[in-house]
Amino acid sequence: MTQIDFKNTEIAFKSLSNVDLKKAKFLFGLFGQKWLMGIGKPLLSFSLTVGLPIKGIIRRTVFHQFCGGEFIEDCVNKINDLAKFNVKTILDYSVEGKNDELDFRNTAREIIATIVKAKGNPKIPFCVFKITGLAPFALLELANDQTELTDVARSELSIVRHRIENICKTAHDAGVPILIDAEDSWIQNTIDRIAEEMMELFNKEKHIVFNTVQLYRHDRLKYIEELHERSVTNGFKPALKIVRGAYMEKERERARKLNYPSPIQSNKEACDSDYNKALEYCMNHYPHFAVCAGTHNEESCEYLTKLMEEKNISPNDELIWFSQLLGMSDNISYNLAKGGYNVAKYVPYGPISEVMPYLMRRAEENSSMEGQTGRELGLIQIEIERRKQL
Ligand SMILES: Cc1cc2nc3c(=O)[nH]c(=O)nc-3n(C[C@H](O)[C@H](O)[C@H](O)COP(=O)(O)OP(=O)(O)OC[C@H]3O[C@@H](n4cnc5c(N)ncnc54)[C@H](O)[C@@H]3O)c2cc1C
Numbered sequence: 360m361t362q363i364d365f366k367n368t369e370i371a372f373k374s375l376s377n378v379d380l381k382k383a384k385f386l387f388g389l390f391g392q393k394w395l396m397g398i399g400k401p402l403l404s405f406s407l408t409v410g411l412p413i414k415g416i417i418r419r420t421v422f423h424q425f426c427g428g429e430f431i432e433d434c435v436n437k438i439n440d441l442a443k444f445n446v447k448t449i450l451d452y453s454v455e456g457k458n459d460e461l462d463f464r465n466t467a468r469e470i471i472a473t474i475v476k477a478k479g480n481p482k483i484p485f486c487v488f489k490i491t492g493l494a495p496f497a498l499l500e501l502a503n504d505q506t507e508l509t510d511v512a513r514s515e516l517s518i519v520r521h522r523i524e525n526i527c528k529t530a531h532d533a534g535v536p537i538l539i540d541a542e543d544s545w546i547q548n549t550i551d552r553i554a555e556e557m558m559e560l561f562n563k564e565k566h567i568v569f570n571t572v573q574l575y576r577h578d579r580l581k582y583i584e585e586l587h588e589r590s591v592t593n594g595f596k597p598a599l600k601i602v603r604g605a606y607m608e609k610e611r612e613r614a615r616k617l618n619y620p621s622p623i624q625s626n627k628e629a630c631d632s633d634y635n636k637a638l639e640y641c642m643n644h645y646p647h648f649a650v651c652a653g654t655h656n657e658e659s660c661e662y663l664t665k666l667m668e669e670k671n672i673s674p675n676d677e678l679i680w681f682s683q684l685l686g687m688s689d690n691i692s693y694n695l696a697k698g699g700y701n702v703a704k705y706v707p708y709g710p711i712s713e714v715m716p717y718l719m720r721r722a723e724e725n726s727s728m729e730g731q732t733g734r735e736l737g738l739i740q741i742e743i744e745r746r747k748q749l
Pocket residue numbers: 539540541542571573575602603604605606607623624625626627628630652653654655656682683684705
């Protein structure tokens with residue numbers, strides 16, 4: 360097995376100049392300031408709402424770190440820079456929180472543009488979308504528990520299905536696999552059902568449509584087993600992005616407020632254990648399943664390389680991918696890619712004011728010194744010191 364050293368900062372940051380490294384250090388240092396993060400979010404929303412000229416600062420800092428650009432074409436340099444190190448790109452149109460028909464149609468058009476860009480381009484092996492970018496949240500929620508829908512809701516849902524089918528068909532015809540992100544548990548049944556319908560339609564010969572499972576939920580291993588059974592019965596190839604889950608606090612809070620049992624695991628260990636089991640399950644049923652491990656967790660990535668080795672699966676097998684977000688965990692992405700594994704970064708893009716919810720999530724996720732910020736800062740500092748010794 361190619362042993363991957365995730366602590367190799369020389370490989371991890373090879374694409375960054377000394378100036379880039381210092382900028383990243385400054386940014387992650389800011390994220391570590393709890394007081395600043397506390398006032399930052401309301402201050403940013405206020406400034407953008409009243410039109411204060413802060414876009415330039417955002418562009419040069421968080422946007423530069425975590426996004427490819429405002430438009431697809433702006434991302435080309437980033438795509439090429441990543442590809443020099445065998446790291447591929449997943450173009451992610453990250454405009455969120457839209458809620459009218461015109462916006463949904465625009466988002467669908469933009470997702471199709473990413474597929475067109477990816478077609479025949481080995482630097483862009485996947486595309487991705489969120490169903491909430493294409494449908495009213497309230498409708499997805501209404502359809503979640505399959506109670507009787509009104510005629511109006513049924514016809515609205517059929518428009519949404521048609522929109523998603525059009526995207527998945529375009530991906531299928533272009534030969535570009537497409538990931539469907541997982542979201543809140545109170546709309547996830549609707550997402551799962553639509554994702555499976557798409558797999559039934561488009562995953563007959565190849566793994567084209569990928570659903571996402573969040574292992575911070577305690578019911579997801581069962582879901583994977585059921586998906587497996589249905590894939591055999593209905594003759595399609597199941598494909599999964601495997602993540603821990605991004606909305607833990609929100610999930611717990613809603614469960615508390617509405618007084619139902621939380622869908623979230625009782626602790627991190629249970630989440631980690633189910634994450635590993637999900638990888639094992641899919642690897643035990645390789646090549647029926649295709650997998651994209653969306654994680655910044657070194658142990659999970661190492662575990663997947665170990666499972667691949669046990670099954671004699673070559674590192675660059677087209678059915679197994681590792682994925683991280685742009686601007687985060689380069690030590691994982693670049694070292695795995697150097698070891699010959701398939702790695703693709705989510706490269707979010709969109710107008711600055713529209714991608715703010717995405718950027719705020721990244722800032723929040725990176726605001727604990729014990730967590731991701733500590734990891735990122737520590738590695739950046741090691742690399743700065745290493746370069747000083749040269
Ligand atoms: C490429 C990519 C795609 C992604 N796509 C999605 C997506 O479609 N949907 C989505 O929801 N998220 C998605 N995520 C985010 C992901 O779910 C995680 O929030 C994030 O990656 C952090 O988890 P981790 O595996 O990197 O590792 P770690 O840093 O080891 O784990 C942190 C995660 O563990 C879980 N956790 C932490 N504490 C506890 C606890 N006490 N009890 C239970 N669980 C706990 C939470 O999920 C938390 O986010 C994606 C991430 C990546 C890299």
